[in-house]
Amino acid sequence: MIDFLMERYNLPKYRKEQFLKAFFQEGINSWDEMTTWPTSLRDILKKEIPFTTLQNFTEVTSRDGRTTKLLSYTQDGYPIETVLMRAPKRNTVCVSCMSGCPVGCKFCATGQMGFKEQLDHREILDQIMYFKRVLKKESKELTNVVFMGMGEPLLNFDNVVKTIKDIIDPRMLGISHRKITLSTAGYVKELEKFLALNLGVKIAISLHAPNQQLREEIMPTVAKANNLKDLLLTLKRYQLRTNKRITYEYLLLRDINDTSSHAKELAKLLRNQICLVNLINFNESEGIDFRPSSKKDIDGFRRILDQQGITNTLRYSFGGEISAACGQLAKKSG
Numbered sequence: 001m002i003d004f005l006m007e008r009y010n011l012p013k014y015r016k017e018q019f020l021k022a023f024f025q026e027g028i029n030s031w032d033e034m035t036t037w038p039t040s041l042r043d044i045l046k047k048e049i050p051f052t053t054l055q056n057f058t059e060v061t062s063r064d065g066r067t068t069k070l071l072s073y074t075q076d077g078y079p080i081e082t083v084l085m086r087a088p089k090r091n092t093v094c095v096s097c098m099s100g101c102p103v104g105c106k107f108c109a110t111g112q113m114g115f116k117e118q119l120d121h122r123e124i125l126d127q128i129m130y131f132k133r134v135l136k137k138e139s140k141e142l143t144n145v146v147f148m149g150m151g152e153p154l155l156n157f158d159n160v161v162k163t164i165k166d167i168i169d170p171r172m173l174g175i176s177h178r179k180i181t182l183s184t185a186g187y188v189k190e191l192e193k194f195l196a197l198n199l200g201v202k203i204a205i206s207l208h209a210p211n212q213q214l215r216e217e218i219m220p221t222v223a224k225a226n227n228l229k230d231l232l233l234t235l236k237r238y239q240l241r242t243n244k245r246i247t248y249e250y251l252l253l254r255d256i257n258d259t260s261s262h263a264k265e266l267a268k269l270l271r272n273q274i275c276l277v278n279l280i281n282f283n284e285s286e287g288i289d290f291r292p293s294s295k296k297d298i299d300g301f302r303r304i305l306d307q308q309g310i311t312n313t314l315r316y317s318f319g320g321e322i323s324a325a326c327g328q329l330a331k332k333s334g
């Protein structure tokens with residue numbers, strides 16, 4: 001974002017370093033706070049580069065103070081939602097890479113709102129910077145970034161990759177690749193291309209069903225075009241090469257994918273893999289015709305995975321009360 005300015009005004013290299021430090025590391029709140037630059041240069045900055053590309057911010061924080069959902073809009077007026085999750089030892093921003101989503105998974109509020117717009121690299125980055133500044137005011141650090149908000153990251157490939165590089169770059173956000181997670185619904189060709197970049201970020205697969213048929217029912221767009229066998233083969237090859245653990249997200253939908261036979265099938269599917277199954281109970285959303293699993297069924301499901309040696313967690317889904325939990329990002333004011 002600064003390179004064109006450097007060229008146009010023939011600025012010395014150290015100005016770029018000062019810019020990156022102030023904007024990304026110190027998390028300044030406006031160009032006026034960039035005091036390492038003289039006023040004349042700051043005026044150029046104000047004229048040439050918007051401080052943020054997002055607008056009309058609305059924040060809602062959960063009663064326990066742990067989750068804040070941000071609704072903002074692109075310059076074209078499309079809504080984006082971003083979530084900050086605070087935990088004792090980490091603060092995670094969940095970013096959106098699209099406004100809406102073209103994939104249309106049946107359980108997902110974002111998918112049901114349809115596709116509005118791809119976000120460019122700066123719009124994704126500005127979501128992260130927004131919460132970096134919020135955390136700074138709370139004397140906290142941003143530690144993790146997950147690409148699990150609105151949209152399928154691998155269908156906005158170049159912008160997502162560029163953003164990840166900026167997050168990792170020690171001159172910019174300087175967050176370790178181990179603290180970044182990219183979640184995909186399973187676009188195989190794009191995933192192969194992404195893995196070949198060796199960025200070292202964690203991969204999470206939105207699996208949600210233990211077989212091809214059920215995946216096609218609840219995630220028709222992605223599943224019909226990307227066979228589960230091919231997806232698993234790609235992940236297996238990646239694992240053989242890197243020895244990295246893969247996380248599978250599995251949303252529990254009552255009577256759809258949460259029975260004991262589904263659990264057995266899932267265990268069989270993931271046998272011999274170094275993986276973690278992240279179980280998430282469905283959060284009810286307006287207009288979405290699924291129900292959460294009962295505690296008894298969740299316990300039964302987990303017992304089977306445990307017996308079969310599949311490491312699993314039941315993820316506390318942050319922010320249900322403000323519609324900020326998984327699959328609930330769909331521009332409701334909360």
Ligand code: SF4
Nearest residue numbers: 101103104105108111
């Ligand atoms: S689950 Fe992900 S890929 Fe599917 S519709 Fe929702 S945002 Fe898109």
